[in-house]
Amino acid sequence: MLAKSDFPVEDALELLTRHDIDATLLVPTPTGLDKSIMDATEEARDYLSDKGFHDYASQDQGPEAKVVRDAFFVTETGLERTRVSLYRPQTKSGDPRIWLGEATRRNANPFNLLALVVLGDELYVANLSNPRVRAAIGDPASPFGRLVHKAEESDTGAVEDLLGLLREVAKRGYVKTLRPGDTGVGMTLETLLGIAANSSQLPDFRGIELKAKRVGRTINRSSLFSQVPDWKLSPVRSAMGLLERRGYEREGRLQLYHELDGKRPNSMGLKLDIEAEADLLRQVHVDPVTSVITHDVSWRMQALRDRLASKHAETFWVRARCRGKGEDEEFCYVEVEHTKQPKVRNLEALIEAGVISMDYTLSKISPTRARDHGYLFKIHPANLGALFPPSRTYALA
Numbered sequence: 001m002l003a004k005s006d007f008p009v010e011d012a013l014e015l016l017t018r019h020d021i022d023a024t025l026l027v028p029t030p031t032g033l034d035k036s037i038m039d040a041t042e043e044a045r046d047y048l049s050d051k052g053f054h055d056y057a058s059q060d061q062g063p064e065a066k067v068v069r070d071a072f073f074v075t076e077t078g079l080e081r082t083r084v085s086l087y088r089p090q091t092k093s094g095d096p097r098i099w100l101g102e103a104t105r106r107n108a109n110p111f112n113l114l115a116l117v118v119l120g121d122e123l124y125v126a127n128l129s130n131p132r133v134r135a136a137i138g139d140p141a142s143p144f145g146r147l148v149h150k151a152e153e154s155d156t157g158a159v160e161d162l163l164g165l166l167r168e169v170a171k172r173g174y175v176k177t178l179r180p181g182d183t184g185v186g187m188t189l190e191t192l193l194g195i196a197a198n199s200s201q202l203p204d205f206r207g208i209e210l211k212a213k214r215v216g217r218t219i220n221r222s223s224l225f226s227q228v229p230d231w232k233l234s235p236v237r238s239a240m241g242l243l244e245r246r247g248y249e250r251e252g253r254l255q256l257y258h259e260l261d262g263k264r265p266n267s268m269g270l271k272l273d274i275e276a277e278a279d280l281l282r283q284v285h286v287d288p289v290t291s292v293i294t295h296d297v298s299w300r301m302q303a304l305r306d307r308l309a310s311k312h313a314e315t316f317w318v319r320a321r322c323r324g325k326g327e328d329e330e331f332c333y334v335e336v337e338h339t340k341q342p343k344v345r346n347l348e349a350l351i352e353a354g355v356i357s358m359d360y361t362l363s364k365i366s367p368t369r370a371r372d373h374g375y376l377f378k379i380h381p382a383n384l385g386a387l388f389p390p391s392r393t394y395a396l397a
Contacts, residue, residue: 001027001041002352003263005113007129009353012113013346013386015134020389021148023115024048025128025349026098030110040086040096042276043348044116051118054086061094063087071123073103074144076132080107084123100125119147158206159338162316163394165193166336170396174323174330182220185320185331186212209315212333213381214322221357222381225311226374227304229297233280236296239370243362245296246270246285254364259378263354274301274352281351283358304377305344312388315339317381334396339388346387355383 002009005027016023024047032038040048040056048054059065066087072079082101088094100114104125108114112129124144127133136142169175169192177184178191189212195204204210211222229242236242246268247256262272265286273282273293281299286292316338320331350356361373379387 001029001039002113002349004111005129006109006111007113009113009349010355010383010386012115012128013343013349014383015128015137016115016117017343017346017388018385018390019137019145019148021115021117021137022047022051022343022345023117023126024345026100026114026116027111028104028108028114033105033108033110036085036099036105038098038100040098042279043345044098045096047116047345048086048118053118053121053123056086056088056096059086059088059096061088062090069123071101071125073101073107074124074126074133074136075107076130076136076142078143079124082125084125117148158208159314162205162208162210163336163396166316166318166333167396169193170333174321174332177327177329177331180326180329184329185214185322186210188212188331189318189320189333205316207314209312210318211315212318212320214331215319215334216321221378222317222384223374224356224377224379225304225307226376227299227307228372228375229283229299230303231297233300234295234297239362239372240364240368242297242360243364243370246360247362247364256360256362259357259359261354261357262352270296272351272358274348276348301348305347308342308347308377309344312339312342314341315388317384336394336396337384337391338394339384339391341389342387343389350379350383350386355379355386 002025024044026038026044028038045056054067066085068083068085071082071084073082080103082103084101085099087097089097108127112127115126115128117124126137136144139145178188213222231237236245243254243256247254258266258268258270260266260270260272265271269285269288271284271286273284275282279301281301281304282295283297285294285296316336318333319335320333322329322331324330356377356379359376359378361376363371365371
């Protein structure tokens with residue numbers, strides 16, 4: 001349903017993350033607003049449970065088990081008290097429902113993007129499709145802004161040490177690449193810093209992940225992490241099986257190098273699909289003629305959240321000017337953007353919105369073996385604010 005939002009999900013998450021607000025998002029349908037019935041999505045249920053506000057899993061079905069709690073609707077000038085209902089109907093399988101009160105009916109339209117925020121033991125509902133409400137959230141003098149405004153944390157010793165090393169590298173000016181191609185900018189920097197190249201999933205420097213990007217040319221997506229599908233949960237049981245099912249011939253070699261996202265099928269009909277009830281991310285194929293959907297592989301969403309949290313607890317995104325090409329390319333490392341503690345709850349929505357995409361990098365190296373260079377989950381640098389709280393930027397020279 002987030003795909004039907006009339007306000008970009010990535011912009012909403014960037015606003016919330018900028019102010020260090022944990023939230024879950026809902027999009028009401030015309031029927032939902034008219035009949036006071038909205039599905040409590042898996043993500044919303046997990047959020048409310050984790051925050052200690054309500055646990056649908058332990059709630060019985062039927063009207064006698066309905067829970068009604070006080071809440072507040074965020075307006076541009078204040079907080080309007082309202083009531084929310086949380087229940088599981090007697091009919092069908094008791095699919096969890098939520099109603100956000102009369103204030104929501106008065107202040108929201110169908111397909112507006114609503115943020116549910118639990119602070120302490122109180123729930124706040126904010127219509128992020130309303131620009132005046134968005135402005136109020138960003139204003140520390142507003143009633144809601146005062147609730148969420150937080151002081152910035154101080155840097156650690158590791159941050160200062162790594163900044164010192166990077167500034168020494170920057171003093172060298174342009175340095176020749178140690179590897180031609182896209183990965184040269186990162187590999188060269190790590191070598192100059194004395195960080196050995198490896199395939200470890202751990203951060204690079206005393207808990208700080210290091211990512212280097214070129215500036216001054218077309219800005220490509222940045223890799224967040226790589227995560228192999230859960231083959232036990234997948235109809236396709238191996239990389240070789242996936243390559244044989246979806247690969248293509250190129251210069252006599254079977255390969256699969258393709259970007260796919262959750263917004264629409266790519267040119268090969270491949271798409272990412274969130275299966276919220278099972279907490280899974282699936283890669284599916286959509287037949288362009290019949291629209292038949294075939295499920296290929298799956299990832300556990302919790303595994304993806306854990307990888308994001310462990311890989312990017314703290315990250316230096318280093319920017320480098322570049323000149324020359326191929327083996328003669330040179331880099332001058334000029335700036336660092338420092339991020340901390342990604343909002344892992346935003347991962348699902350950003351995948352669904354197509355902001356975070358995934359690259360297959362598979363090729364056949366023998367009749368029975370496939371090589372992968374990672375199942376790479378990526379984000380454009382311009383969208384980092386939808387995933388990370390406010391960053392700090394440091395000039396290196």
